[in-house]
Amino acid sequence: MAEIELRDLAHRYAGAADWALRPLDLTLADGEIHALLGPSGCGKTTLLNLVSGLLSPTRGAVRLGDADVTALGPRERGVAQVFQFPVVYETMTVRGNLEFPLRNRGVPAAVRRRRAEDVAARLDLDALLDRSTRGLPADVRQRIALGRGLVREDVAAVLLDEPLTAVDPAARGALRDSLRAAHRRIASTLVYVTHDQGEALAIADRVVVMDHGRVVQQGTPRELLTRPADVFVARFLGSPGMNLLPGGVEAGAVRLGGDGRRVVGVRPEDVRFAPADGAEGVAADVEEVVDEGHRRLVLARIGDRRVVAAVPDPEPAPSPGACRVTFDAARAVEFVDGEAAS
Amino acid sequence: MSERPRDDRSWWLVLPVVLAVSFSAIVPLMTVVNYSVQDILSPDQRVFVGWEWFRKALRDPELHAAFGRQLGFSAAVLLIELPFGLGLALLMPRRGALAGFSMAALALPLLVPWNVVGTVWQVFSRPDIGLGGRAARALGLDYDPTLDPVDAWATVLAMDVWHWTPLVTLLAYAGLKAVPEPFYRAAAIDGASRWQVFRHVELPRLKSVLTIALLLRFMDSFMIYTEPFVLTGGGPGNATTFLSQTLTRLAVGQFDLGPAAAFSLIYFLIVLATSHVFYTALTRREREEGR
Ligand SMILES: Nc1ncnc2c1ncn2[C@@H]1O[C@H](COP(=O)(O)OP(=O)(O)O)[C@@H](O)[C@H]1O
Numbered sequence: 089m090a091e092i093e094l095r096d097l098a099h100r101y102a103g104a105a106d107w108a109l110r111p112l113d114l115t116l117a118d119g120e121i122h123a124l125l126g127p128s129g130c131g132k133t134t135l136l137n138l139v140s141g142l143l144s145p146t147r148g149a150v151r152l153g154d155a156d157v158t159a160l161g162p163r164e165r166g167v168a169q170v171f172q173f174p175v176v177y178e179t180m181t182v183r184g185n186l187e188f189p190l191r192n193r194g195v196p197a198a199v200r201r202r203r204a205e206d207v208a209a210r211l212d213l214d215a216l217l218d219r220s221t222r223g224l225p226a227d228v229r230q231r232i233a234l235g236r237g238l239v240r241e242d243v244a245a246v247l248l249d250e251p252l253t254a255v256d257p258a259a260r261g262a263l264r265d266s267l268r269a270a271h272r273r274i275a276s277t278l279v280y281v282t283h284d285q286g287e288a289l290a291i292a293d294r295v296v297v298m299d300h301g302r303v304v305q306q307g308t309p310r311e312l313l314t315r316p317a318d319v320f321v322a323r324f325l326g327s328p329g330m331n332l333l334p335g336g337v338e339a340g341a342v343r344l345g346g347d348g349r350r351v352v353g354v355r356p357e358d359v360r361f362a363p364a365d366g367a368e369g370v371a372a373d374v375e376e377v378v379d380e381g382h383r384r385l386v387l388a389r390i391g392d393r394r395v396v397a398a399v400p401d402p403e404p405a406p407s408p409g410a411c412r413v414t415f416d417a418a419r420a421v422e423f424v425d426g427e428a429a430s
Numbered sequence: 431m432s433e434r435p436r437d438d439r440s441w442w443l444v445l446p447v448v449l450a451v452s453f454s455a456i457v458p459l460m461t462v463v464n465y466s467v468q469d470i471l472s473p474d475q476r477v478f479v480g481w482e483w484f485r486k487a488l489r490d491p492e493l494h495a496a497f498g499r500q501l502g503f504s505a506a507v508l509l510i511e512l513p514f515g516l517g518l519a520l521l522m523p524r525r526g527a528l529a530g531f532s533m534a535a536l537a538l539p540l541l542v543p544w545n546v547v548g549t550v551w552q553v554f555s556r557p558d559i560g561l562g563g564r565a566a567r568a569l570g571l572d573y574d575p576t577l578d579p580v581d582a583w584a585t586v587l588a589m590d591v592w593h594w595t596p597l598v599t600l601l602a603y604a605g606l607k608a609v610p611e612p613f614y615r616a617a618a619i620d621g622a623s624r625w626q627v628f629r630h631v632e633l634p635r636l637k638s639v640l641t642i643a644l645l646l647r648f649m650d651s652f653m654i655y656t657e658p659f660v661l662t663g664g665g666p667g668n669a670t671t672f673l674s675q676t677l678t679r680l681a682v683g684q685f686d687l688g689p690a691a692a693f694s695l696i697y698f699l700i701v702l703a704t705s706h707v708f709y710t711a712l713t714r715r716e717r718e719e720g721r
């Protein structure tokens with residue numbers, strides 16, 4: 089139960105030419121669920137291992153609550169971590185696995201037992217408690233690994249590194265809900281690493297977007313979707329991401345054109361269609377309409393630029409052919425040289 | 431079920447293997463079987479004697495004594511080399527420049543021919559000129575492997591440990607390198623001690639390589655011949671005369687081909703049966719899991 093504070097933290101692996109993590113300052117507020125979101129190789133795992141003490145930083149400091157823990161190893165930091173690859177001790181039963189982190193910290197047997205059973209119930213493992221862990225499928229193993237991460241009540245933070253990769257997609261939603269419920273109970277700071285923006289937006293109170301070893305933006309899911317800090321975040325978040333077109337927002341309207349230094353971003357949900365013979369908006373050409381059930385994705389072209397629009401189900405979608413499009417200027421974002429213009 | 435055309439002619443492709451195995455294993459083995467049931471008085475005068483040689487071999491006190499020594503030797507070899515080899519593997523660096531160097535240095539004894547190993551240790555252990563013998567004397571030990579059976583045993587064992595522990599180490603080292611990194615990370619996060627990491631992370635993953643190491647070291651030590659023959663000549667007395675040497679003495683020295691053949695077969699069956707028992711016992715759990 090502590091705030092995580094990273095000061096001028098950076099890491100370069102021995103023998104590597106480039107920084108895996110460039111110098112950054114970041115504060116992860118106490119008691120919240122934070123998602124670290126970014127493409128593969130952007131430094132998420134590195135950042136997590138620096139927080140847990142599995143790696144020592146090339147420079148900078150890690151603070152947990154009031155304490156500078158940079159010099160401490162993982163044992164002393166009081167941080168729980170679960171890995172992408174499900175780790176289970178096959179020499180022990182499921183119960184033995186869940187109690188293992190507690191036993192190593194001298195928790196009395198009665199307390200161990202109660203906590204193991206409690207966390208097993210949360211993760212739907214109670215029927216397996218006294219079973220051997222040999223031969224269990226990957227998603228059950230990962231639930232056991234998650235159980236070992238959530239069983240300790242004294243932790244400053246729980247760090248989860250893409251924990252649902254090994255889990256069957258159909259079971260992910262339920263497991264995410266159990267994670268949220270478990271988090272409410274232990275109320276510790278939880279850091280959830282993922283490269284899947286849907287997962288990040290679904291689970292987190294706050295999302296940290298990373299790219300190429302840098303923190304690009306930190307904010308609530310709504311802030312990231314409505315006010316992306318740069319074109320990378322604009323393109324990366326949302327499904328699909330923002331449309332980025334040369335132009336800007338002038339006098340409450342989106343105007344296209346210009347030298348390309350200025351770019352205007354519009355969410356697919358904020359693109360509207362008008363009749364081709366009207367005067368509203370700009371001329372466009374609808375190429376394809378994809379029916380996703382709850383919405384239609386309209387793939388259109390303005391000149392040589394592609395534009396995607398999302399039309400919710402009951403509204404009519406245009407048919408392929410000429411039309412005009414308008415943009416919700418109040419929700420559009422203007423970027424100059426890739427950065428959001430204030 | 432698919433309706434594939436059947437064509438059994440492909441069985442002919444197995445023929446070369448069958449021929450090779452016949453010449454390398456079956457034909458020599460049948461020759462020995464042939465000898466074991468006949469009394470060969472001269473090249474063209476043979477008498478069928480049935481189980482006679484087997485009965486004789488099984489009752490021979492000299493063979494009994496050699497068998498006892500052999501069991502003791504193999505047991506000592508396994509008890510020393512497996513833990514020692516495993517311990518060395520745990521101490522070896524897993525990566526970096528030092529990893530390659532320590533591997534190469536360790537593998538060196540494995541490359542020395544067996545008779546050279548015997549000769550080297552024979553000179554090394556000599557109390558008059560050998561480095562080891564002189565050192566033992568300097569330490570105040572009354573060391574002389576040519577006179578004292580305990581010293582002779584200690585020397586033969588030390589030689590085998592020097593020669594073959596690296597094999598156990600290399601096998602265990604390969605097994606350790608195959609332990610996925612996240613297991614160590616998770617154990618560190620869970621607050622596991624070094625012993626717990628060994629017990630719950632490393633040892634379970636070393637089971638199959640250690641089974642192989644145990645089988646190899648058992649079979650090999652049970653059939654040891656060259657090194658003690660060169661080092662001690664089986665002495666003092668018969669103190670370090672193991673089964674192979676006894677057998678050779680019987681067959682070549684006394685030219686008792688019948689009893690020697692019968693004894694060879696018993697020997698062969700012992701190695702086969704013991705290896706099978708070890709293997710079955712050690713892999714039983716895995717097979718039960720795999721059901
Ligand atoms: N042990 C390592 N040694 C050298 N480079 C590494 C190591 N682990 C990761 N890297 C590099 O550091 C960068 C960040 O990796 P990582 O933190 O694993 O990214 P992510 O978890 O976001 O996929 C990558 O470029 C990766 O190649």
Ligand SMILES: [Mg+2]
Nearest residue numbers: 132133134249
């Ligand atoms: Mg990663």
